[in-house]
Amino acid sequence: MMLSRRKLLAAAALTLALATANAGSQPADRVAVFESANATQLAASQKGKPFVLVVWSLDCVYCKRNFDAIGKLRAQRPDLRVVTLSMDSADALPQVQQLLQRVRLTRNAWLFGQEPQERLRYAVDPDWMGEMPRTYFYRADGQRQGVSGVISDADWNKHLRWAGIAG
Template sequence: MTLRKIFLLCTLILSSGFVLPAGAEQVQLKPFTPGSYQRLLDSNADKPFMLVIWSTTCSSCMKKMPLLHDLAKSRPEINIVMLSADDASATGLVQTVLARNELTNLEHWIFTEENAQKLRYEIDPKWYGELPRTYFINKNHERHGISGALSKEDYNNIFKVLLN
C-alpha cells in the first residue's frame, strides 16, 4: 500500500467518526520535539526502560500492539515508553490505536517536529527511520536498538540482560 493510500485511509477513518471505544481512557501524548530524548533519559535516571518507536502506518507495529499490552501487564517492572513516529495530525488515530490495545497506562510521545529526520538523529544517529524500532536502555543509559518486530521470547531474553 502506498503512503498516499495509507494517508487517505487514515483521513477517511478519522473523518468518519472513528472514536475511542466506550469507556476508554484518552491517551495523553507528550510532544516529542528537539530535546525530548534527553528529557526522557533524565526522567528515567538510574532506571532501565524500553523505548518503542512505532507508527499507525506500520503494519508490523499494529500486529505487535497486543504483545506490547501483554508485556506491560506481565512485566510491570519494565518501564515501557512509546513514541509514535506519526506527526501531530494523526493524534486522534494514535490515541484510538493505543486505547483499543489497552496501552493507555504507559508513557506516550508523538513526533511534533516537522523535521522527523532531526528527531530520529537525536535519538540515534545510526537509525534511518525503519519501524518498528525498539531501544532497550539500561540504568546507565547504554542502549541497544533493534529494528523490526520482536517476539515475546526476544523481549524476555533481552529483559534478562537489561535488568541485571
C-alpha cells in the first residue's frame, strides 16, 4: 500500500512538473544544482520525451563503464536523451565538468546540492539506497525503471526498448 501511494504521488508530481516544464528550465550546458525541492524539474527538463538518467560520482569506478556504454549508444543514436546527476559536492564542480566534457555529456547535467545526501537520494527515488552507478530509464509518460550497477549491452537495449527509445 505504501509503495503504491509513493508511486501515485511521484506520478502526480511528475505530471504537474511536465505541465510547467517551460517555467525556469536550466541552460543546456550548465551544471545545475540539484536540491530535493527541484527533483521534479529534473524529469520535467525533458519535456515529456523518453530519456536516461545516469546517477554517478567521481569516485565510482563502475560509473566509467556506464559512461563508456552511453558514449557508444549516443554514437549509434545521436538523439538519445541523457541527463546526468553527480552525487559529488559543489567543491568538486571543476572535476565534474571536466569528466562530463571528456564523455561528451555536458548537456542536462546536475550536481548534488548542500542538503544531506540521504534527502537528495530520497528525492530521486525513495527506494534507492545509494548504490552506484544507478541508471533510470524514463518513458514519455513519466514511468521509470531504476537499475543499479553496470549495465550489459543486452540490458541497455532491453531497457531502452522498454522506455520507448528506438532500438
